[in-house]
Amino acid sequence: MTRGPREPMPGRYPVTFGEVELLQDLDRPNGWMLSKDGVPQSYVDLEDPTYLDFEYVRLMADVIDVLPDGPLNCVHVGGGACTVPRYVSATRPGSRHIVVEPDAALVELVRSQLDLRSVPKLKVRILGGREATSGIWDGSTDLFVLDAFSGATMPVELATAEYLADVARVLRASGTLLINMADGKGLPFARRLVATAFGAFKHVALLAEPGIMRGRRFGNLIIAASPTELPVDLLTRRAAGGLTQARCVYGEALTNFVAGASPIHDGDAVLAPAPPPAVFGME
Template identity: 30%
Template sequence: MSTPSGPSGSPERIVFSDGSTADLVRKEDGWVIAIDGVSQSHLGDPAQPPKLASIRWMLAAFGDQAPGTAAHLGGALLALPRAVAHRWPAAAQTVVELEPALVELTRSRFPLPDGITMETAEARSWLEAHPGSEHDVIVIDVFVGNRIPPAFTSLECMTAARRALREGGRLVLNSVAGPELLFTRRELATLRTVFEHVAMIVQGSALAGARFGNATLIASDSPIDHGVIRSALAGDPSKGALVTDLDPIIDGAGPISDADELWSPKPNLPDASAALRLLAHARQAVDSLRSASD
């Protein structure tokens, strides 16, 4: 199959191995995978900043040192690995993706840049099978139905990631900040149990509990280059900010264990369906009036 091209059009349905679905949508500026109306990945011009704020934040979290090796747990359309490959062409990157439909879609229709390889595997098992301290960066970006599953929220998972990182390596997590912040507080506490240095990129409104949003968590056994990350975020339209004083946020929350089986909270996003229905009814009424006057 050739690389997709052409104008914007109707969504193409992708059926996953568990029977759930996603939509592949052609936009003017690239391609989007959406699950339940939420954009999970956007693939556009690699020379331009990534479309999704979460990808820009994770790219900023890499800092300014070229990674020799990077592992990405979770793939989708490989927006972040492609951005890393554009910035650091010599980086060797491995993407671990469980869903065969996404692997096939990527390999057949969105060719991989040089330096990126894909493996079809369960990411937690893959991580635990690679404890050899061989990666400069590990990214955990695993969502199931817009939520992070328990296998990727726990102390055991973060410990496995620590073992797979080289000395001075960095763990980057695509996470969430919900109105209650309980999950975020516990996830930060989990990282602090394993790593000496932890920071978070988040929007002030999400941190204040005013809305549900993304959060990029960063952890390392070496100091994190705060100034470099803040410089990368400067002027970003998302207004994401690096937060380093985490004690007031964690506020005594305990770490997460596998036994907790803790999922991230369901996205508490505005429901626009009612407004869309009203708009459709209004258009029908206008069309009826026009027909009656003809």
């Protein structure tokens, strides 16, 4: 007799790089959050992979939903609970995924507790982002999702012009890159990362909640970048129609946003911003 997936068990679990906590959503019995050092990392609903709890993930989904119909060849740098691969597989059957995650014990935890084996055509590579990307074929990828965090900060080595040039290499001419980053007052890191994206891609857009976009509070912003034109009108409408009425900035407005900020290069003394303690109740 074939056994079904086992029921997840909430609690703290040791992983390769520290410890994570698995929390059940009291409002959604099939909803589970993965947290590390008090920072929420991923949320998945095991019965409904199209339910996206985090606003920034919904913005990513807005971009994915306006891409041409059909299955996608995807690369995801930053595994977590694999929320985006689950969503893409549910909304675009036949899609293929390479998930890059350096924490082997975390991957095994997600396999055993959060039914990762239920996601079809998904392969995990236990590698760092740059090493894994260097081994992917040229022009093989429709969607590249860069959502890698060490705790609450983005690894700067994944935000440089040299790395984004390698990402551009693996994307098809019609492919799309999505970057999840976080920034706070004045958005200095976001401006530099957008400038870096412009160095590798002709078309770039930035999506975020209005308060975050204005640099008034710390939070997540999404960069969408592509060698080909992005459907910015559709993106603007979808973002504005969400619960938080997010903004989509592109064209001249995005050029003005960058305001002469310099791209990030390997070796630059740049620190990715960390959230204030109050953001995740860590005071």
